[in-house]
Amino acid sequence: MGEEGKYCYSGGLDGSIRCWKSPDLNVDPYDNYDQGVESAVLLGHEDSVWDLAYSSNLKRLASCSADGTVRIWDAQSSTPCITVFNKEKEHGTPTSIAFGNVDPSQVVVSFDTGETVLYDLNTEQSIMVLEAQTKDGNQLINCVVSHPSQPISITAHENRTIRFMDNKTGKVIHSMVAHLDAVTCLTTDPKGSYLISGSHDCSVRLWMLDNRTCVQEITAHRKKHDEAIHDVAFHPSQPLIASAGADSLAKIFI
Template identity: 75%
Template sequence: MGEDGDSCYSGGLDGTVRCWKMPDLNVDPYDNYDPGIESSCSADGTIRIWDPQNSSPCLSVFNKEREHGTPTSVAFVATDPNQVVVSFDGGETLLYDLNTEQSTTALETQTKDGSELINRVVSHPSEPVSITAHENRTIRFLDNKTGKVVHSMVAHLDAVTCLTTDPKGTYLISGSHDCSVRLWMLDNRTCVQEITAHRKKHDEAIHDHYRHSESYKINWAKRD
Protein backbone atom coordinates (compact mmCIF):
# COMPACT_ATOMS: atom_id res chain seq x y z
CA MET A 1 0.00 0.00 0.00
CA GLY A 2 1.15 3.55 -0.69
CA GLU A 3 1.72 5.70 2.38
CA ASP A 4 -1.02 8.12 1.32
CA GLY A 5 -3.59 5.34 0.94
CA ASP A 6 -4.47 6.51 -2.57
CA SER A 7 -2.48 3.85 -4.42
CA CYS A 8 -1.21 0.30 -4.10
CA TYR A 9 1.47 -1.73 -5.88
CA SER A 10 1.52 -5.31 -7.08
CA GLY A 11 4.24 -7.55 -8.50
CA GLY A 12 3.49 -10.42 -10.86
CA LEU A 13 5.10 -13.50 -12.36
CA ASP A 14 4.97 -11.66 -15.71
CA GLY A 15 7.92 -9.54 -14.50
CA THR A 16 6.01 -6.30 -13.99
CA VAL A 17 5.32 -4.03 -11.04
CA ARG A 18 2.03 -2.16 -11.37
CA CYS A 19 0.78 0.95 -9.60
CA TRP A 20 -2.99 0.96 -9.03
CA LYS A 21 -5.14 3.92 -8.04
CA MET A 22 -7.42 3.04 -5.14
CA PRO A 23 -11.05 3.68 -6.20
CA ASP A 24 -13.42 5.83 -4.24
CA LEU A 25 -15.91 3.84 -2.20
CA ASN A 26 -18.71 5.24 -4.36
CA VAL A 27 -17.06 4.11 -7.62
CA ASP A 28 -17.51 0.70 -9.24
CA PRO A 29 -14.17 -1.08 -8.62
CA TYR A 30 -14.68 -3.15 -11.78
CA ASP A 31 -14.89 -0.12 -14.05
CA ASN A 32 -12.55 0.22 -17.07
CA TYR A 33 -8.81 0.12 -16.28
CA ASP A 34 -6.88 3.34 -16.81
CA PRO A 35 -3.51 2.54 -18.48
CA GLY A 36 -2.16 5.94 -17.44
CA ILE A 37 -1.55 4.75 -13.85
CA GLU A 38 0.65 1.78 -14.73
CA SER A 39 4.38 1.52 -14.09
CA SER A 40 6.52 -1.56 -14.68
CA CYS A 41 10.02 -2.94 -14.17
CA SER A 42 12.09 -5.67 -15.78
CA ALA A 43 12.58 -9.21 -14.50
CA ASP A 44 16.18 -9.25 -15.78
CA GLY A 45 17.87 -9.51 -12.39
CA THR A 46 18.29 -5.77 -11.80
CA ILE A 47 17.09 -3.73 -8.84
CA ARG A 48 15.41 -0.50 -9.92
CA ILE A 49 14.28 2.61 -8.05
CA TRP A 50 11.12 4.13 -9.49
CA ASP A 51 9.22 7.39 -9.26
CA PRO A 52 5.81 6.49 -10.76
CA GLN A 53 4.89 10.18 -11.14
CA ASN A 54 8.02 11.05 -13.14
CA SER A 55 8.02 11.13 -16.95
CA SER A 56 11.17 8.96 -16.74
CA PRO A 57 10.16 6.80 -13.76
CA CYS A 58 13.30 4.65 -13.48
CA LEU A 59 15.75 6.63 -11.35
CA SER A 60 18.47 4.06 -10.56
CA VAL A 61 19.55 0.58 -11.63
CA PHE A 62 21.62 -1.81 -9.49
CA ASN A 63 23.17 -5.22 -10.24
CA LYS A 64 23.21 -4.40 -13.97
CA GLU A 65 25.50 -7.31 -14.86
CA ARG A 66 23.72 -9.73 -12.51
CA GLU A 67 27.00 -10.02 -10.62
CA HIS A 68 25.17 -11.11 -7.47
CA GLY A 69 22.52 -13.26 -9.13
CA THR A 70 18.79 -12.62 -9.03
CA PRO A 71 17.35 -10.36 -6.31
CA THR A 72 14.58 -11.80 -4.17
CA SER A 73 13.65 -8.78 -2.00
CA VAL A 74 14.53 -5.11 -1.52
CA ALA A 75 13.76 -2.54 1.17
CA PHE A 76 14.71 1.05 1.93
CA VAL A 77 16.92 1.37 5.03
CA ALA A 78 14.81 3.23 7.61
CA THR A 79 17.77 4.75 9.46
CA ASP A 80 19.58 5.91 6.28
CA PRO A 81 17.43 7.25 3.41
CA ASN A 82 20.42 7.00 1.06
CA GLN A 83 20.57 3.20 1.29
CA VAL A 84 18.59 0.15 0.24
CA VAL A 85 19.10 -3.43 1.41
CA VAL A 86 18.77 -6.23 -1.15
CA SER A 87 18.71 -10.02 -0.79
CA PHE A 88 19.69 -12.42 -3.58
CA ASP A 89 18.85 -16.01 -4.50
CA GLY A 90 22.44 -17.12 -3.83
CA GLY A 91 22.22 -16.17 -0.16
CA GLU A 92 23.82 -12.72 -0.28
CA THR A 93 22.40 -9.60 1.37
CA LEU A 94 23.91 -6.27 0.31
CA LEU A 95 23.53 -2.62 1.22
CA TYR A 96 23.48 -0.26 -1.79
CA ASP A 97 24.14 3.47 -1.87
CA LEU A 98 21.40 5.27 -3.82
CA ASN A 99 23.75 8.04 -4.92
CA THR A 100 26.59 5.92 -6.30
CA GLU A 101 24.46 2.88 -7.25
CA GLN A 102 27.21 0.69 -5.77
CA SER A 103 27.12 -1.89 -2.99
CA THR A 104 28.72 -0.64 0.23
CA THR A 105 28.38 -3.53 2.69
CA ALA A 106 27.88 -7.29 2.41
CA LEU A 107 25.84 -8.62 5.31
CA GLU A 108 26.74 -12.00 6.76
CA THR A 109 23.82 -14.20 5.72
CA GLN A 110 25.35 -16.90 3.53
CA THR A 111 25.75 -20.51 4.55
CA LYS A 112 29.06 -22.25 3.92
CA ASP A 113 27.98 -23.52 0.51
CA GLY A 114 26.26 -20.23 -0.38
CA SER A 115 23.04 -22.01 -1.39
CA GLU A 116 20.60 -20.62 1.17
CA LEU A 117 17.58 -18.79 -0.25
CA ILE A 118 16.38 -15.54 1.34
CA ASN A 119 12.70 -14.88 0.70
CA ARG A 120 12.36 -11.44 2.26
CA VAL A 121 14.43 -8.65 3.77
CA VAL A 122 13.06 -5.72 5.80
CA SER A 123 14.68 -2.81 7.61
CA HIS A 124 14.29 -2.22 11.34
CA PRO A 125 12.23 1.01 11.75
CA SER A 126 14.56 2.66 14.28
CA GLU A 127 17.87 0.74 14.38
CA PRO A 128 20.57 0.07 11.72
CA VAL A 129 19.51 -3.56 11.47
CA SER A 130 18.28 -5.64 8.52
CA ILE A 131 16.03 -8.66 9.10
CA THR A 132 15.95 -11.60 6.68
CA ALA A 133 13.46 -14.44 6.21
CA HIS A 134 14.97 -17.71 5.03
CA GLU A 135 13.89 -20.86 3.24
CA ASN A 136 15.49 -22.94 6.01
CA ARG A 137 12.88 -21.69 8.55
CA THR A 138 15.10 -19.06 10.16
CA ILE A 139 14.89 -15.31 10.70
CA ARG A 140 18.18 -13.44 11.06
CA PHE A 141 19.03 -9.99 12.41
CA LEU A 142 22.02 -8.29 10.74
CA ASP A 143 23.99 -5.25 11.85
CA ASN A 144 24.21 -2.81 8.92
CA LYS A 145 27.40 -1.25 10.26
CA THR A 146 29.47 -4.37 10.93
CA GLY A 147 27.71 -6.73 8.55
CA LYS A 148 27.56 -9.38 11.28
CA VAL A 149 24.65 -11.59 12.35
CA VAL A 150 23.50 -10.36 15.76
CA HIS A 151 20.78 -12.97 16.21
CA SER A 152 19.47 -16.02 14.36
CA MET A 153 16.42 -18.08 15.29
CA VAL A 154 14.36 -20.94 13.91
CA ALA A 155 11.07 -19.09 13.62
CA HIS A 156 8.68 -21.49 11.85
CA LEU A 157 8.15 -25.13 10.96
CA ASP A 158 8.58 -24.41 7.24
CA ALA A 159 10.07 -21.72 4.98
CA VAL A 160 9.64 -18.15 6.25
CA THR A 161 8.17 -16.25 3.29
CA CYS A 162 7.36 -12.73 4.52
CA LEU A 163 8.14 -10.16 7.21
CA THR A 164 6.63 -6.87 8.36
CA THR A 165 7.53 -4.49 11.19
CA ASP A 166 5.34 -1.89 12.86
CA PRO A 167 6.39 1.81 12.53
CA LYS A 168 7.48 2.10 16.18
CA GLY A 169 9.79 -0.91 16.04
CA THR A 170 7.89 -2.87 18.68
CA TYR A 171 6.68 -5.85 16.67
CA LEU A 172 7.83 -8.13 13.86
CA ILE A 173 5.27 -10.20 11.95
CA SER A 174 6.33 -13.27 9.98
CA GLY A 175 4.45 -15.60 7.63
CA SER A 176 5.37 -19.10 6.56
CA HIS A 177 4.48 -22.11 4.45
CA ASP A 178 3.63 -23.80 7.75
CA CYS A 179 0.31 -21.90 7.42
CA SER A 180 0.95 -19.60 10.38
CA VAL A 181 1.41 -15.89 10.96
CA ARG A 182 3.51 -15.15 14.05
CA LEU A 183 3.86 -11.93 16.05
CA TRP A 184 7.25 -11.29 17.68
CA MET A 185 8.51 -8.72 20.16
CA LEU A 186 11.47 -7.04 18.48
CA ASP A 187 13.35 -6.17 21.66
CA ASN A 188 13.66 -9.72 23.02
CA ARG A 189 12.72 -11.58 19.79
CA THR A 190 10.09 -13.76 21.46
CA CYS A 191 6.88 -14.98 19.83
CA VAL A 192 3.81 -13.60 21.60
CA GLN A 193 1.04 -14.72 19.25
CA GLU A 194 0.42 -17.24 16.48
CA ILE A 195 -2.44 -17.23 14.00
CA THR A 196 -3.03 -20.35 11.91
CA ALA A 197 -5.34 -19.06 9.22
CA HIS A 198 -4.63 -21.06 6.05
CA ARG A 199 -4.22 -24.52 4.60
CA LYS A 200 -1.40 -25.76 2.39
CA LYS A 201 -1.83 -26.16 -1.34
CA HIS A 202 0.95 -27.65 -3.48
CA ASP A 203 3.21 -27.56 -0.38
CA GLU A 204 2.78 -23.78 -0.08
CA ALA A 205 0.66 -21.56 2.15
CA ILE A 206 1.25 -17.90 3.06
CA HIS A 207 3.23 -15.88 0.52
CA ASP A 208 2.83 -12.32 1.76
CA HIS A 209 1.20 -9.99 4.27
CA TYR A 210 1.18 -6.23 4.66
CA ARG A 211 0.57 -3.54 7.24
CA HIS A 212 -2.19 -1.09 6.36
CA SER A 213 -0.63 2.38 6.23
CA GLU A 214 -3.34 4.02 8.32
CA SER A 215 -4.64 1.53 10.87
CA TYR A 216 -1.48 -0.64 11.15
CA LYS A 217 -3.71 -3.64 10.74
CA ILE A 218 -1.82 -6.71 9.50
CA ASN A 219 -3.29 -8.49 6.51
CA TRP A 220 -2.00 -11.64 4.86
CA ALA A 221 -2.43 -13.23 1.44
CA LYS A 222 -2.17 -16.74 0.04
CA ARG A 223 -1.93 -18.17 -3.44
CA ASP A 224 -5.15 -19.96 -4.40
Protein backbone atom coordinates (compact mmCIF):
# COMPACT_ATOMS: atom_id res chain seq x y z
CA MET A 1 0.00 0.00 0.00
CA GLY A 2 1.15 3.51 -0.77
CA GLU A 3 0.82 6.73 1.15
CA GLU A 4 -2.44 7.15 3.09
CA GLY A 5 -3.97 4.27 1.15
CA LYS A 6 -4.42 6.35 -2.01
CA TYR A 7 -2.36 4.00 -4.13
CA CYS A 8 -1.40 0.36 -4.05
CA TYR A 9 1.32 -1.43 -5.98
CA SER A 10 1.57 -4.97 -7.33
CA GLY A 11 4.46 -6.94 -8.80
CA GLY A 12 3.94 -9.79 -11.25
CA LEU A 13 5.57 -12.79 -12.83
CA ASP A 14 5.89 -10.70 -16.01
CA GLY A 15 8.44 -8.43 -14.28
CA SER A 16 6.18 -5.38 -14.27
CA ILE A 17 5.08 -3.28 -11.30
CA ARG A 18 1.64 -1.74 -11.59
CA CYS A 19 0.37 1.29 -9.70
CA TRP A 20 -3.33 1.39 -8.85
CA LYS A 21 -5.53 4.18 -7.55
CA SER A 22 -7.53 2.87 -4.62
CA PRO A 23 -11.18 2.89 -5.71
CA ASP A 24 -13.99 4.50 -3.74
CA LEU A 25 -15.21 2.27 -0.92
CA ASN A 26 -18.76 2.60 -2.26
CA VAL A 27 -17.86 1.17 -5.66
CA ASP A 28 -19.80 -1.89 -6.80
CA PRO A 29 -17.29 -4.80 -6.73
CA TYR A 30 -19.22 -6.49 -9.54
CA ASP A 31 -19.22 -3.41 -11.78
CA ASN A 32 -17.26 -3.32 -15.04
CA TYR A 33 -13.50 -2.82 -14.79
CA ASP A 34 -12.54 0.84 -14.81
CA GLN A 35 -9.27 1.27 -16.73
CA GLY A 36 -8.67 4.56 -14.92
CA VAL A 37 -7.81 2.58 -11.76
CA GLU A 38 -4.38 1.76 -13.20
CA SER A 39 -2.22 4.88 -12.94
CA ALA A 40 1.20 3.66 -14.14
CA VAL A 41 3.28 0.63 -15.12
CA LEU A 42 6.90 0.52 -13.93
CA LEU A 43 9.13 -1.45 -16.32
CA GLY A 44 12.74 -2.48 -15.80
CA HIS A 45 12.80 -5.90 -14.17
CA GLU A 46 13.44 -8.80 -16.54
CA ASP A 47 11.93 -11.53 -14.38
CA SER A 48 9.35 -12.07 -11.63
CA VAL A 49 8.99 -9.39 -8.95
CA TRP A 50 9.22 -11.12 -5.55
CA ASP A 51 8.61 -8.30 -3.09
CA LEU A 52 7.68 -4.61 -2.83
CA ALA A 53 8.05 -2.06 -0.04
CA TYR A 54 6.87 1.54 0.17
CA SER A 55 8.38 4.39 2.22
CA SER A 56 5.96 7.16 3.16
CA ASN A 57 8.86 9.33 4.38
CA LEU A 58 10.77 9.16 1.11
CA LYS A 59 7.76 8.57 -1.16
CA ARG A 60 9.76 5.80 -2.76
CA LEU A 61 8.92 2.26 -3.83
CA ALA A 62 11.48 -0.56 -3.54
CA SER A 63 11.34 -3.86 -5.42
CA CYS A 64 13.37 -7.05 -5.68
CA SER A 65 13.21 -9.51 -8.53
CA ALA A 66 14.25 -12.96 -9.72
CA ASP A 67 16.47 -11.16 -12.24
CA GLY A 68 18.80 -10.45 -9.29
CA THR A 69 18.29 -6.70 -9.10
CA VAL A 70 16.94 -4.45 -6.37
CA ARG A 71 15.35 -1.27 -7.72
CA ILE A 72 14.23 1.99 -6.11
CA TRP A 73 11.40 3.86 -7.86
CA ASP A 74 9.69 7.23 -7.81
CA ALA A 75 6.27 6.08 -8.97
CA GLN A 76 5.10 9.64 -9.70
CA SER A 77 8.05 10.49 -11.96
CA SER A 78 8.34 10.22 -15.73
CA THR A 79 11.65 8.38 -15.23
CA PRO A 80 10.63 6.25 -12.26
CA CYS A 81 13.68 4.00 -11.73
CA ILE A 82 16.16 5.90 -9.54
CA THR A 83 18.66 3.29 -8.37
CA VAL A 84 19.58 -0.33 -9.20
CA PHE A 85 21.46 -2.52 -6.70
CA ASN A 86 23.02 -6.00 -7.08
CA LYS A 87 23.30 -5.72 -10.88
CA GLU A 88 25.80 -8.57 -11.13
CA LYS A 89 23.98 -10.83 -8.65
CA GLU A 90 26.98 -10.47 -6.36
CA HIS A 91 24.88 -11.45 -3.35
CA GLY A 92 22.57 -13.91 -5.12
CA THR A 93 18.88 -13.49 -5.88
CA PRO A 94 16.93 -11.13 -3.59
CA THR A 95 13.89 -12.57 -1.84
CA SER A 96 12.54 -9.76 0.36
CA ILE A 97 13.04 -6.04 0.99
CA ALA A 98 12.20 -3.49 3.70
CA PHE A 99 12.87 0.19 4.38
CA GLY A 100 14.52 1.03 7.69
CA ASN A 101 12.14 2.45 10.29
CA VAL A 102 14.84 4.18 12.34
CA ASP A 103 16.75 5.46 9.28
CA PRO A 104 14.40 5.62 6.24
CA SER A 105 17.37 6.30 3.93
CA GLN A 106 18.44 2.69 4.46
CA VAL A 107 16.91 -0.37 2.86
CA VAL A 108 17.59 -3.96 3.93
CA VAL A 109 17.44 -6.85 1.46
CA SER A 110 17.53 -10.60 2.07
CA PHE A 111 18.94 -13.09 -0.44
CA ASP A 112 18.59 -16.77 -1.29
CA THR A 113 22.26 -17.25 -0.34
CA GLY A 114 21.51 -16.48 3.32
CA GLU A 115 23.00 -12.98 3.13
CA THR A 116 21.24 -9.85 4.37
CA VAL A 117 22.56 -6.60 2.90
CA LEU A 118 22.04 -3.04 4.11
CA TYR A 119 22.00 -0.34 1.39
CA ASP A 120 22.22 3.45 1.68
CA LEU A 121 19.84 5.25 -0.66
CA ASN A 122 21.75 8.56 -0.40
CA THR A 123 25.13 7.19 -1.51
CA GLU A 124 23.54 4.41 -3.60
CA GLN A 125 26.06 1.97 -2.10
CA SER A 126 25.90 -1.09 0.12
CA ILE A 127 26.73 -0.27 3.73
CA MET A 128 27.44 -3.77 4.99
CA VAL A 129 26.56 -7.44 4.75
CA LEU A 130 24.97 -8.46 8.03
CA GLU A 131 26.39 -11.57 9.67
CA ALA A 132 25.83 -14.49 7.28
CA GLN A 133 23.71 -17.52 8.05
CA THR A 134 25.52 -20.51 9.50
CA LYS A 135 26.17 -23.37 7.11
CA ASP A 136 23.72 -25.83 8.66
CA GLY A 137 20.58 -26.48 6.63
CA ASN A 138 18.95 -24.40 3.91
CA GLN A 139 20.31 -20.84 3.87
CA LEU A 140 17.36 -19.30 2.01
CA ILE A 141 15.84 -16.24 3.71
CA ASN A 142 12.13 -15.92 2.96
CA CYS A 143 11.40 -12.54 4.53
CA VAL A 144 13.07 -9.53 6.15
CA VAL A 145 11.45 -6.75 8.21
CA SER A 146 12.82 -3.75 10.06
CA HIS A 147 12.33 -3.37 13.81
CA PRO A 148 9.79 -0.55 14.34
CA SER A 149 11.92 1.46 16.82
CA GLN A 150 15.47 0.07 16.83
CA PRO A 151 18.17 -0.31 14.11
CA ILE A 152 17.57 -4.06 13.88
CA SER A 153 16.74 -6.30 10.91
CA ILE A 154 14.65 -9.43 11.51
CA THR A 155 14.83 -12.35 9.08
CA ALA A 156 12.70 -15.47 8.51
CA HIS A 157 14.59 -18.54 7.33
CA GLU A 158 13.87 -21.74 5.47
CA ASN A 159 15.68 -23.68 8.24
CA ARG A 160 12.89 -22.77 10.76
CA THR A 161 14.79 -19.92 12.44
CA ILE A 162 14.16 -16.22 13.05
CA ARG A 163 17.23 -14.00 13.48
CA PHE A 164 17.68 -10.50 14.89
CA MET A 165 20.65 -8.54 13.51
CA ASP A 166 22.14 -5.19 14.54
CA ASN A 167 22.28 -2.79 11.56
CA LYS A 168 25.18 -0.86 13.13
CA THR A 169 27.55 -3.73 13.89
CA GLY A 170 26.18 -6.33 11.47
CA LYS A 171 26.22 -8.91 14.24
CA VAL A 172 23.48 -11.38 15.19
CA ILE A 173 21.79 -10.31 18.43
CA HIS A 174 19.51 -13.31 18.75
CA SER A 175 18.71 -16.46 16.77
CA MET A 176 15.93 -18.90 17.60
CA VAL A 177 14.24 -21.95 16.14
CA ALA A 178 10.77 -20.44 15.84
CA HIS A 179 8.66 -23.07 14.02
CA LEU A 180 8.52 -26.73 13.08
CA ASP A 181 8.90 -25.92 9.37
CA ALA A 182 10.17 -23.07 7.19
CA VAL A 183 9.35 -19.57 8.46
CA THR A 184 7.77 -17.85 5.46
CA CYS A 185 6.65 -14.40 6.61
CA LEU A 186 7.03 -11.77 9.32
CA THR A 187 5.39 -8.50 10.31
CA THR A 188 5.47 -6.12 13.29
CA ASP A 189 2.50 -4.34 14.84
CA PRO A 190 2.14 -0.55 14.37
CA LYS A 191 3.03 0.18 18.02
CA GLY A 192 6.19 -1.90 17.90
CA SER A 193 5.35 -4.35 20.67
CA TYR A 194 4.77 -7.58 18.76
CA LEU A 195 6.16 -9.67 15.93
CA ILE A 196 4.03 -12.17 14.01
CA SER A 197 5.53 -15.08 12.09
CA GLY A 198 3.90 -17.55 9.71
CA SER A 199 5.21 -20.95 8.69
CA HIS A 200 4.62 -24.00 6.53
CA ASP A 201 3.91 -25.83 9.81
CA CYS A 202 0.40 -24.25 9.51
CA SER A 203 0.83 -21.99 12.54
CA VAL A 204 0.88 -18.26 13.15
CA ARG A 205 2.91 -17.27 16.21
CA LEU A 206 2.79 -14.01 18.16
CA TRP A 207 6.06 -12.88 19.79
CA MET A 208 6.91 -10.13 22.26
CA LEU A 209 9.56 -8.01 20.58
CA ASP A 210 11.31 -6.90 23.77
CA ASN A 211 12.10 -10.37 25.16
CA ARG A 212 11.48 -12.41 21.96
CA THR A 213 9.18 -14.94 23.62
CA CYS A 214 6.17 -16.60 21.99
CA VAL A 215 2.93 -15.60 23.73
CA GLN A 216 0.36 -17.13 21.38
CA GLU A 217 0.12 -19.78 18.66
CA ILE A 218 -2.75 -20.17 16.21
CA THR A 219 -3.17 -23.13 13.88
CA ALA A 220 -4.45 -21.16 10.94
CA HIS A 221 -4.31 -23.10 7.67
CA ARG A 222 -4.14 -26.53 6.13
CA LYS A 223 -1.18 -27.69 4.06
CA LYS A 224 -1.40 -27.84 0.29
CA HIS A 225 1.52 -29.03 -1.86
CA ASP A 226 3.71 -28.98 1.31
CA GLU A 227 3.03 -25.27 1.83
CA ALA A 228 0.80 -23.55 4.37
CA ILE A 229 1.04 -19.86 5.31
CA HIS A 230 2.31 -17.35 2.77
CA ASP A 231 1.73 -13.98 4.46
CA VAL A 232 0.64 -12.32 7.71
CA ALA A 233 -0.46 -8.77 8.51
CA PHE A 234 -1.50 -6.49 11.38
CA HIS A 235 -4.42 -4.10 11.07
CA PRO A 236 -2.98 -0.54 11.18
CA SER A 237 -5.32 0.68 13.95
CA GLN A 238 -7.40 -2.21 15.33
CA PRO A 239 -6.35 -5.34 17.31
CA LEU A 240 -6.72 -7.64 14.31
CA ILE A 241 -4.27 -9.91 12.49
CA ALA A 242 -4.69 -11.67 9.16
CA SER A 243 -3.07 -14.60 7.38
CA ALA A 244 -3.12 -15.92 3.81
CA GLY A 245 -2.50 -19.56 3.05
CA ALA A 246 -1.78 -22.08 0.32
CA ASP A 247 -5.24 -23.53 1.04
CA SER A 248 -6.67 -20.47 -0.78
CA LEU A 249 -8.04 -18.95 2.42
CA ALA A 250 -7.49 -15.57 4.03
CA LYS A 251 -8.30 -15.51 7.76
CA ILE A 252 -8.74 -12.67 10.23
CA PHE A 253 -8.16 -13.13 13.97
CA ILE A 254 -9.03 -10.94 16.95
